[in-house]
Amino acid sequence: METRLDKGEIRKIRKKLAQRLGVIQREAKDLGIPAMIVIEGIDGSGKGTLLNRLILELDARAYDIFSTHAGDHLLHEYPLLWTVSQHTPATGKLQFFDRSAYYLVLDAWAEGKLKEKDLTAYWEDINHFERQLADNETLILKIFLTTSKNEQAKRFQKFAGNPNTAWRVTDKDWRRHRQYSAHLAQVRKMMSQTHHSFAPWKEIVTDDLDAATIELYETVIAAFEEKVNAFKVAQTVPEPPRTWVPYRGVDHLANVDLSKSISRGRYKKRLKQKQAEVYDLAHQLHALKIPVVMVYCGWDAAGKGGCIKRLLQGVDPRSFSVVPIGAPTAEELSHHYLWRFWKELPRRGKITIFDRSWYGRVLVERVEALCSNLEWKRAYQEINEMEAHLIRFGTVVIKFWLQIDPETQLERFEARQADPNKRWKITAEDWRNREKHELYEQAVNEMITETSTAHAPWTLISATCKQYARIQTLDTAIAAMKAAIKRKHLAEL
């Protein structure tokens, strides 16, 4: 290549670019912009070298790196986006992904573990996920490093020739080398399906590592500059007032028959029988490696805790966890609102019970105007997308709304207040929430309309009689678990 710059000149250019990079990255940080840069690449494309040249120019306090290894055991125990979701950057942070979900999917395809026709569904899930982050002001830049087939072979040979690095070049690498064209074609197809203005791909050819370094620096700087400018402009636009947007659709709650009840004797008998069933089913789910997510929502004092307790009474504590959801911590607030829920999702064969959930976004956060109207309106789709991703992974998603009327709630509040052992359960906030009962009703109804999907429907439970509600939630859970076990058996035929 005659156009190659000499080493001294390259050093000067790199130094200048590195300074600009430092300046713009600090500016993004000060503005609180979360940034994620995904570096993917074919084997032998110099990913390590280039990533090093990028990060070693940055203040170590400014960034984090997460490296994805296809062989990592845990990756396959969770939905594809679980690992990525946990490493998405907080406000003002810069996160590098040294390979990411793209690699895992492409690798599975190249190894024959995934059919080509199934790839699109994964790219769609990733698109949704990235759009959600971008809507939350995250800068997303994706780099794909490629090198010519000849250069790839040369680099493999160089590794193979050093006894210390020979182990890095595996049979799989050489196999991939022979499939160079087919593999690269699939990579380009992936890029075209996942390239968006909010999360663009940039392919960099690395045959000349110095030129590639300069191109990489320039790409990253440009992405930061664009985002910083857009962010500053957006800051000048005043946010519309968070006025209440009424819901006038179907009143699902009014259709719940609150008079339902069960006698003490029948309750005891049924409870015993249902708990025995859950005991067996939990073991089957574990053996079949089916994960289960259960969401318990409902009015304060509707009896969520009691239902959860009855469900779990016979279940081995190693196979479930209960995640009570309260106000988010400072760390949680510095992330996308779904971040703290992704973290808690069950691995294969486990049951996770959410006592309150991500639906807080469209309930308390909407009613209390803790987020903008734009944010809670967009949340329905975001939540449906997340649940669809779980379901594609094989997760059973069960969602309960426990319904009581305000009079029943008042009785229970007063009873709690009178009982020294239960008084701590009642807070000033609980009383305040009662005053907003009608707004909450609208929010719940709209939530049910928007997020009751075929695979993750809401089940409304009449909870005036606590014992009745317990049996109903048990029944629903049992039916959903049985159906999932049946599906799994059929799929394995």
Added chain:
Amino acid sequence: METRLDKGEIRKIRKKLAQRLGVIQREAKDLGIPAMIVIEGIDGSGKGTLLNRLILELDARAYDIFSTHAGDHLLHEYPLLWTVSQHTPATGKLQFFDRSAYYLVLDAWAEGKLKEKDLTAYWEDINHFERQLADNETLILKIFLTTSKNEQAKRFQKFAGNPNTAWRVTDKDWRRHRQYSAHLAQVRKMMSQTHHSFAPWKEIVTDDLDAATIELYETVIAAFEEKVNAFKVAQTVPEPPRTWVPYRGVDHLANVDLSKSISRGRYKKRLKQKQAEVYDLAHQLHALKIPVVMVYCGWDAAGKGGCIKRLLQGVDPRSFSVVPIGAPTAEELSHHYLWRFWKELPRRGKITIFDRSWYGRVLVERVEALCSNLEWKRAYQEINEMEAHLIRFGTVVIKFWLQIDPETQLERFEARQADPNKRWKITAEDWRNREKHELYEQAVNEMITETSTAHAPWTLISATCKQYARIQTLDTAIAAMKAAIKRKHLAEL
């Protein structure tokens, strides 16, 4: 058993105890007491059932459970106490361990992977770890559930008889059943070696599950009551003033020859050569699965960042991470001060670089009186114990102190202040720290005296000439890595 209570009576007693448990647990929470309860037990001892009976009486917001599975891949990639350390409770939290490090060690012994004579070293490490937590006001209670050999067989048979639970009883379980006496003898030996007033064991025989439940409740309540009372008494004792405790021992820093330097030409040549060596060594460490911890400490502007950068320039970013240490977050402050460092420790084959470290406890926290004199004095031993645990796991621990004199520091501060690209590196705090130079000198010298151990010695680096310091740190790191590789090869002969 003639003394068995009838079901109704048992229910009444359990309900009463459950209420007391709720009350005392909330009191501990309000006082900010961190609590950990370890539940261990032989197979078939009803651990799941009893743990469930305990936790389902508690508010789900009040506790967390961590279950240890011997088969979990990651457990074996990290030092024994790594997983435990991450789940130790924060202020006011209650953490259950459904099995813990004890189980992992005993299981490894029972499977013939660990020799009996090596057990004591593990028990010692656990003792140290628990003492550190207890010194940090953590309530520690350890329960061991046992059952008679006959009852164990009956329970295994019951599992085996149900097609849904049959998979739970494995050949290993039956093998362990045949070794019942030998296993239980080892358990009792373990308990006697790890029983302390600050972390007591309580054995509960579970042949009668209802009686065991009551005994479990009573044990937990008693532990909480004792801790709450002791905590309240301790709160009435005024803390001694945090006056400066001078150090008059060896002045290690005075012995560093600050005149050392290297010429530009020799530096360039040597750097290239050393980096090539590090490149090879990093690959060997990875292949041999040897983890490395490097600690870079030194005066502000001593050039830590530059040394780190030169070390890593040729290393694959997948095999290292740089952890810059700043002021702790609110979450970190709610834990033992070593918690945030345990989290970052390298898995097998990886290199973790700490830019500042746990030594902050005996440096900035001592000088700024951010902790009590008792706390920083005790930290030397705590740190030595943690490092010893790492070394036993096979980790290479390399510690640098970069030394410059106050005049050199002033020059560098002024140069940074004058450079618009470096000005952000200097903060008001840096200037303030200069005023306490003499106190820091004493703290550094005492730290070196107290924590320079045979396996994790401090290396003092003359850093007046930055290039000299870079070569010296590279040299030291290379020598330590080579020695570790040699040890590993010898051990495998």
